[in-house]
Amino acid sequence: MRMMRVSTILTLLLSGVLVACSSATQYQAAEKRGGYGYTETQLGKDRYRITFTGNSVTDKETVSDYALLRAAELTLQEGYDWFRLVARDNESKSRTSTSISGVNDFGGTRVYQRCGLLSCDTVVYDSPTRLSGGVASSTTRTSYQSSIEIKLGNDPMPDDAEAYDAQELASTLRRWMGQRDN
CATH class of the missing domain: 3.30.70 (Alpha-Beta Plaits)
Structure with a gap:
């Protein structure tokens, strides 16, 4: 019962933050x-x-x-x-943000693009996981x-x-x- 109350309070707080960000x-x-x-x-x-x-x-x-x-x-x-x-x-x-979802394999190099208000940077690094397929979606604000x-x-x-x-x-x-x- 107490865990459910805490969960409800956290959900309401998060909802309030999201509404504030979208007004x-x-x-x-x-x-x-x-x-x-x-x-x-x-x-x-x-x-x-x-x-x-x-x-x-x-x-x-x-x-x-x-x-x-x-x-x-x-x-x-x-x-x-x-x-x-x-x-x-x-x-x-x-500002455009891109998210990629997909299946990870072990080993390899990871490449992604990080965008701010004025520019984008491409980041490349070796990682124990690699994205081996997936879907990219972009949002522009x-x-x-x-x-x-x-x-x-x-x-x-x-x-x-x-x-x-x-x-x-x-x-x-x-x-x-x-x-x-x-």
Whole structure:
């Protein structure tokens, strides 16, 4: 009975970890530069660079919207009415992982490919076991990052397609995100 309770608790903990790993990046400050969420860097009195980094479950559009939302919030926080996009850069990073299953024999050399975010390495070593047949399967995951540079301003707002009313944009994006999350 006690062993079954421990097994159930371990199963629930593992399920919780898997669910946490498979959910989209939340709108939040990143714990560190390069982490998931937003970061901001002041470039001048009224200029900032904002970057939002999402995980492989967060789609490209959401990452871009979160960067714009942070720009709108920062604009209001700094006492300005509007911001203008000066530069925009969107990146994607793909990671492919391959797993091989099959029958092992004794003796031989083992070769496999280890892939990270930016590159893959081929590893070769002598092993007491050798894969003598099997099936390889690959999974590719893509994550997105959006960086924008903004210039803040007060009324009058320029008549420019790259200028945004911070209050209006923040309200619109929050409403849209709330509808999407429900």
